[in-house]
Amino acid sequence: MLLLTAPVGAQQPPAPHKGLEIIKATCFQCHTDAMWRDQRQDARAWEANLYRMVGRGALWTTEEIKLMADYLGTDFGPNTPPVTPQAR
Amino acid sequence: MRELVVKYLSKGVSRRGFVTGLTKAGLTMSAAQSVLASVSTVTYGQTPPSEPIPPAATPAAPAAPSVAAAAAGPVKAFQGTGGAMMAEQLVASGVKYVFGNSASEDAQFYEALVDRPQLKYILTPHEGPGAAMAAGYVKASGEPAIVMQAGSVGMMNAMGQIFNAHKEQTPLVVYSYRTDQSRRAGRDGFEEVLNQEQIVQPITKYTWLARRPDMIPETLRRAFKAAWTPPYGPSYISWHSDFNDERGRTEIIPQDQFDPRMRVRPNPDDVQRAAKLLVEAKMPLMVVGDEVYKSKAAAKAVKLAELLGMPVTQVRQLYANFPEGHPLWVGYLAGGNLNSLPYPKGFDVVINVGNKFQHNGPNPIVPRGPKFIDMRIDHWSMGNVMLTEVPLVADVGLGLDDMIAAVEQLLTASLKQKVAERADDVKKFGTNARMLRAQIVNSTDWDNAPLATDRLTWEIGKFADPDAIIVHEAGSVALHNFDFNPLGGRELFFYYGAHLGSGVGTAAGVKLARPNQQVICLVGDGSFIFGPTALWNMARLQLPVITVVYNNHAYSGPHSRVIANVPSGRMVQTKQFVHDYLGNPDMDMASIAKGFGVDGEIVQNPAQLQAALARARKHTVEGKPYLIDAQVARKGVGWAETPWVPPIRIAEMRSKKV
Numbered sequence: 001m002l003l004l005t006a007p008v009g010a011q012q013p014p015a016p017h018k019g020l021e022i023i024k025a026t027c028f029q030c031h032t033d034a035m036w037r038d039q040r041q042d043a044r045a046w047e048a049n050l051y052r053m054v055g056r057g058a059l060w061t062t063e064e065i066k067l068m069a070d071y072l073g074t075d076f077g078p079n080t081p082p083v084t085p086q087a088r
Numbered sequence: 089m090r091e092l093v094v095k096y097l098s099k100g101v102s103r104r105g106f107v108t109g110l111t112k113a114g115l116t117m118s119a120a121q122s123v124l125a126s127v128s129t130v131t132y133g134q135t136p137p138s139e140p141i142p143p144a145a146t147p148a149a150p151a152a153p154s155v156a157a158a159a160a161g162p163v164k165a166f167q168g169t170g171g172a173m174m175a176e177q178l179v180a181s182g183v184k185y186v187f188g189n190s191a192s193e194d195a196q197f198y199e200a201l202v203d204r205p206q207l208k209y210i211l212t213p214h215e216g217p218g219a220a221m222a223a224g225y226v227k228a229s230g231e232p233a234i235v236m237q238a239g240s241v242g243m244m245n246a247m248g249q250i251f252n253a254h255k256e257q258t259p260l261v262v263y264s265y266r267t268d269q270s271r272r273a274g275r276d277g278f279e280e281v282l283n284q285e286q287i288v289q290p291i292t293k294y295t296w297l298a299r300r301p302d303m304i305p306e307t308l309r310r311a312f313k314a315a316w317t318p319p320y321g322p323s324y325i326s327w328h329s330d331f332n333d334e335r336g337r338t339e340i341i342p343q344d345q346f347d348p349r350m351r352v353r354p355n356p357d358d359v360q361r362a363a364k365l366l367v368e369a370k371m372p373l374m375v376v377g378d379e380v381y382k383s384k385a386a387a388k389a390v391k392l393a394e395l396l397g398m399p400v401t402q403v404r405q406l407y408a409n410f411p412e413g414h415p416l417w418v419g420y421l422a423g424g425n426l427n428s429l430p431y432p433k434g435f436d437v438v439i440n441v442g443n444k445f446q447h448n449g450p451n452p453i454v455p456r457g458p459k460f461i462d463m464r465i466d467h468w469s470m471g472n473v474m475l476t477e478v479p480l481v482a483d484v485g486l487g488l489d490d491m492i493a494a495v496e497q498l499l500t501a502s503l504k505q506k507v508a509e510r511a512d513d514v515k516k517f518g519t520n521a522r523m524l525r526a527q528i529v530n531s532t533d534w535d536n537a538p539l540a541t542d543r544l545t546w547e548i549g550k551f552a553d554p555d556a557i558i559v560h561e562a563g564s565v566a567l568h569n570f571d572f573n574p575l576g577g578r579e580l581f582f583y584y585g586a587h588l589g590s591g592v593g594t595a596a597g598v599k600l601a602r603p604n605q606q607v608i609c610l611v612g613d614g615s616f617i618f619g620p621t622a623l624w625n626m627a628r629l630q631l632p633v634i635t636v637v638y639n640n641h642a643y644s645g646p647h648s649r650v651i652a653n654v655p656s657g658r659m660v661q662t663k664q665f666v667h668d669y670l671g672n673p674d675m676d677m678a679s680i681a682k683g684f685g686v687d688g689e690i691v692q693n694p695a696q697l698q699a700a701l702a703r704a705r706k707h708t709v710e711g712k713p714y715l716i717d718a719q720v721a722r723k724g725v726g727w728a729e730t731p732w733v734p735p736i737r738i739a740e741m742r743s744k745k746v
Contacts, residue, residue: 030423034655035648038725044532048540051531052723055542055568057422059430059524083656 019071022064036076037083043073164340170301171196171332175204177305181232181312181343184208187222188236189215193265193329210625215242217593217622219249223258224597227581232312237264240281247288252585253322254291256406257466259315260322265329273328285326293321302336309346317350318483319466352465354482354490362461362478363494367503369437372398373426377443379464379484381407386574388488389441390414395495397511399432403453404446408572408580415515424449431517439463442484447473463487525568537693538719541565541638544697548636551701552578553606557598561591562612562638564645589618592635596622599631613639613670613677620680627685632708635715640722641671648724660726669731681715688715
């Protein structure tokens with residue numbers, strides 16, 4: 001699971017991004033990360049994706065949405081290399 | 089007189105001659121009519137004719153008119169062609185509309201319609217949308233209808249919608265003749281297929297062939313009874329096509345004499361057990377389903393929830409069965425299991441009222457642990473997946489009556505205090521949830537062109553009348569701001585069976601049944617193109633429906649689900665998806681609508697949409713349907729600005745330019 005795995009060889013894993021914590025706590029109730037692991041886009045576009053989930057019943061504050069979009073826009077931004085099947 | 093009766097029964101004398109003979113023998117005219125009626129009732133429909141009755145219709149000899157004999161109580165003796173018998177029984181069954189496609193072998197039925205204007209035939213240019221229209225009418229009116237198709241081939245066109253009726257438990261009666269006539273069956277004739285009726289058997293409640301022309305009415309009656317006995321579902325009937333032409337005598341019986349419209353009360357002991365569980369629960373949870381709508385029991389569901397301060401949700405269904413604006417409503421289940429609800433957590437008793445529970449995954453929707461009370465008339469699936477503490481087989485209207493009475497008896501002052509506190513908690517959650525969901529307008533693509541799907545939905549939600557009926561066949565579109573309310577507010581007709589192509593037909597049928605309510609059809613471009621022919625019915629019948637096509641030129645749902653099934657695969661790497669892009673060339677749904685006689689337009693952005701909705705309203709006020717082809721953005725992994733298209737181009741491969 002790409003989102004949940006620390007980089008190989010890391011000494012002290014940094015504290016997880018708050019946006020990631022919210023994703024782990026809420027998104028996995030309905031989805032696996034297969035829903036977005038291959039997506040690459042900026043934070044603004046991720047934010048639009050998250051608001052689509054609001055339309056489907058997700059309950060987040062504006063601040064929580066910003067945090068998640070910030071995390072996704074960084075780790076799954078337009079310049080992030082694509083996932084290869086071997087990396088799964 | 090006895091001789092005269094024998095002569096009449098052996099057809100040695102006509103009806104008129106029989107009556108004349110009786111009056112000559114000294115009977116008054118009314119007494120003679122009475123004897124005729126009783127003799128006819130004994131004979132018709134019960135005893136096979138001693139010799140074949142010749143077909144009525146030949147080019148040289150037009151059909152003799154049908155004769156309705158004098159009534160004997162509610163049962164009417166009738167003589168005529170098989171087609172006329174069919175028409176007569178449909179009238180007696182309360183059918184107002186027949187939804188059919190042109191069929192030469194139903195000629196005698198069409199002939200019978202000429203003198204029965206109360207039975208209206210709606211010509212549908214394709215059997216699929218035609219059946220959807222019938223189903224929409226039945227669902228919205230609660231009245232019977234029949235779908236007629238041309239033989240086996242017409243039946244197969246309608247099978248998708250028969251499947252939907254089966255999944256959605258819609259009491260749809262479907263008829264098609266067998267092209268093979270009785271004296272030449274089994275010879276691989278035109279459109280003949282072996283055991284035609286068996287093709288639809290797994291998706292119908294009841295399937296039967298009339299064995300003789302005079303059994304057509306009885307077969308129809310049984311089909312209606314089977315379809316309309318809860319749990320509802322479609323039935324299919326058929327007969328050799330020559331039976332429609334043959335003359336015979338039969339009985340015609342009104343609907344209320346053969347259809348008990350069964351309503352079942354639950355077992356009183358089980359009601360008491362269930363009431364005790366609910367009253368003693370720390371956190372009860374109610375799931376509602378379509379039987380609530382069908383039994384018109386939404387007010388009772390509200391009352392039970394309020395008595396217990398019980399939160400309410402709904403798993404995927406056809407209708408909105410509980411007022412979405414009610415403080416105890418906690419929203420629809422988005423995931424596959426009640427544990428995925430944001431609220432309540434830790435529920436210890438679950439009561440289902442009328443939900444079929446469509447399981448799309450291995451986990452039970454009601455998780456193991458909480459005690460489960462299952463109340464519904466559709467007993468078949470009870471206990472198949474969930475562990476059931478108290479099964480309550482019942483009409484949910486009656487079941488809720490009994491449950492409410494039982495709960496009221498058990499509620500003490502201290503329990504009522506707990507209920508009030510729980511209701512406050514649920515209300516707080518609901519208030520917060522509504523506030524958070526309202527933030528959707530902050531989405532970063534809200535003002536985009538092509539439109540954001542949610543913006544389109546939101547604008548329609550703002551536009552729709554307070555009592556509008558929304559027919560929804562736009563698969564992945566979430567209707568987040570409609571506040572559906574089965575108690576006199578907006579109603580939802582979702583697609584549950586998911587055989588696509590039902591939306592436009594359903595909307596036409598709903599409008600036919602409820603002409604005084606605004607009907608808006610929301611349909612994805614993929615679904616729309618499966619069944620647009622009902623637009624023609626909207627134009628011809630002046631059914632002022634507003635159809636909105638969510639047109640992203642793609643099968644969006646399958647796109648995302650395929651990638652979820654094969655993440656990071658070759659499809660994603662190459663952006664080559666063979667299965668989902670419907671553009672290049674783009675389909676112009678507004679032009680398609682114009683071809684069917686329905687005015688419409690394409691919109692790209694919110695301002696255009698608002699203006700188009702205003703024009704749509706103007707059209708409907710004038711009695712005309714309207715279509716909006718709304719261009720919406722494709723969302724999801726791997727969509728390119730100009731998506732890849734499989735390189736299949738035949739013209740350039742030709743060696744001969746013809």
